[in-house]
Each structure stands twice: as structure tokens, then as C-alpha cells.
Amino acid sequence: MDLIEAMRSQPANRFYKPDPVPTEVFHRAVDNARFGPQGGNRQPVRFLIVTDPAKKAQLAEWYMIPWSAYYEQASSEEAVALTAESGDEKATKAVMSKSSVVAANTFAENLANHPAIIVACADLAETHPTDTDLDRLSIVGGASVYPVVQNLCLALRNEGVATTLTTLLCLFEPQVKELLGIPDELATAAHIVAGYPEKPFPTKLTRHPVEEIAFMDSFDNPLTA
Numbered sequence: 223m224d225l226i227e228a229m230r231s232q233p234a235n236r237f238y239k240p241d242p243v244p245t246e247v248f249h250r251a252v253d254n255a256r257f258g259p260q261g262g263n264r265q266p267v268r269f270l271i272v273t274d275p276a277k278k279a280q281l282a283e284w285y286m287i288p289w290s291a292y293y294e295q296a297s298s299e300e301a302v303a304l305t306a307e308s309g310d311e312k313a314t315k316a317v318m319s320k321s322s323v324v325a326a327n328t329f330a331e332n333l334a335n336h337p338a339i340i341v342a343c344a345d346l347a348e349t350h351p352t353d354t355d356l357d358r359l360s361i362v363g364g365a366s367v368y369p370v371v372q373n374l375c376l377a378l379r380n381e382g383v384a385t386t387l388t389t390l391l392c393l394f395e396p397q398v399k400e401l402l403g404i405p406d407e408l409a410t411a412a413h414i415v416a417g418y419p420e421k422p423f424p425t426k427l428t429r430h431p432v433e434e435i436a437f438m439d440s441f442d443n444p445l446t447a
């Protein structure tokens with residue numbers, strides 16, 4: 223498929239058909255994804271594709287713990303904002319039922335039933351963080367991991383397979399590693415749900431315009447066409 227179309231139409235997909243994704247589709251996707259850039263070309267990324275129902279059920283149970291807390295807060299904040307906007311609780315309920323946070327909750331409640339959960343792992347000793355001595359959260363190590371993860375999502379998109387990148391389960395890294403027999407030297411970087419989407423891929427995602435996120439030479443000079 224067209225690269226630009228793929229980049230612009232790859233949402234966090236919340237609804238999946240139950241059909242399994244064939245192993246050869248995963249193989250082709252990883253085969254294409256592995257060409258992403260990595261610091262020093264040390265190639266720290268590993269993928270574990272989980273389709274076993276009992277393992278997915280356990281992952282789903284752990285996922286719901288941080289998700290429930292997040293959802294409670296996010297949905298009440300959204301309801302307050304919507305009611306303030308419309309002044310009408312009934313209208314708020316109608317909008318909320320279609321909101322992305324409610325869809326994300328349905329996605330969470332069905333986590334065990336989605337066809338696959340791909341655990342993206344990274345050997346942190348093979349990442350190349352150059353910012354660990356700065357007085358802030360280190361971010362550079364992730365740059366050896368997430369380009370390949372995004373490549374995987376795009377490669378699956380090319381096969382008609384939808385994905386949702388999640389990170390809440392990283393809180394349960396020790397338990398997840400034990401459950402799935404992940405080698406000691408690997409950290410869990412993301413859990414990517416994958417499957418065929420229930421509805422067609424969207425044509426438009428909500429994102430900031432170019433002028434708000436890119437600048438020429440100085441931050442008071444937005445990049446314009």
C-alpha cells in the first residue's frame with residue numbers, strides 16, 4: 223500500500239475481528255520492521271507474539287488494574303468538560319458513549335479476546351542512551367526501540383492488520399516476564415495488540431497541524447507550506 227496513506231491511517235484500533243492473524247503475516251511484518259534504525263546498529267529489539275488464550279487472559283487481568291484507575295479519572299474529567307461545554311448531562315452521556323476513552327475501555331475489557339498481543343522487548347544493554355547524565359528523564363534509549371516498533375505496526379497495516387500500541391502493562395514487567403519466560407536481560411517496552419479490524423481503517427486521525435509542531439531555524443518561525 224501507499225506509504226503516506228499507511229502513515230496517515232494507522233489509529234490505535236479498538237475493535238478487532240476474532241480471526242487469527244496467520245503466522246506468515248507476522249513473519250513478513252517482522253522481516254520488514256527489522257530494518258528500522260537503532261543506535262550503533264546493536265539491534266536490541268525482540269518480539270514475542272502471544273496468541274495463547276490463557277496467557278492473554280492473564281495479561282488482560284493485569285492490564286485492567288492500571289487501566290481501571292486511568293479510565294475512572296479520564297472518563298470523569300471528560301464528562302465534566304463536556305457538561306461544562308453543553309450544560310446538559312443527557313447530551314454529555316450521548317457524546318461520551320462515542321468517545322475515544324469509552325472505546326479504549328471496551329478495548330481493555332476485551333483484551334483477552336483480541337487475536338494477538340505482541341510484547342516488544344529490548345535488551346537495554348544494547349541501547350545507546352546519550353542523555354543519562356542530564357537532570358531529567360532519559361528518553362534516548364527508546365530511540366533504539368520504538369522506530370522498529372512503529373515499523374512493525376506499519377508493516378502489519380500493509381497486510382491489513384490493525385494494531386494498538388499500549389504501555390500500561392509495562393508496570394507488570396516482572397510478572398509478564400515470568401509468565402512468558404522472557405529472558406532476564408530483556409525489558410518490556412510495549413504490548414501491541416494486533417488483529418484484523420472490525421471496521422475499515424479511518425482516513426483521518428486527530429493530530430496537531432504542522433505549524434504547531436515544526437519550525438524553521440527558530441521556534442517563533444512555524445514551518446508553513
Ligand SMILES: Cc1cc2nc3c(=O)[nH]c(=O)nc-3n(C[C@H](O)[C@H](O)[C@H](O)COP(=O)(O)O)c2cc1C
Pocket residue numbers: 232233234235326329386387388389390391427428
Ligand atoms: C507510548 C504510547 C503508549 C500508549 N499506551 C496505551 C495504553 O496503555 N492503552 C491504550 O489503550 N492506548 C495506549 N496508547 C494509544 C494512544 O492512546 C493512541 O495512540 C492515541 O490516543 C491516538 O489515538 P489514534 O491514533 O487512534 O488517534 C499508547 C500510545 C503510545 C504512543
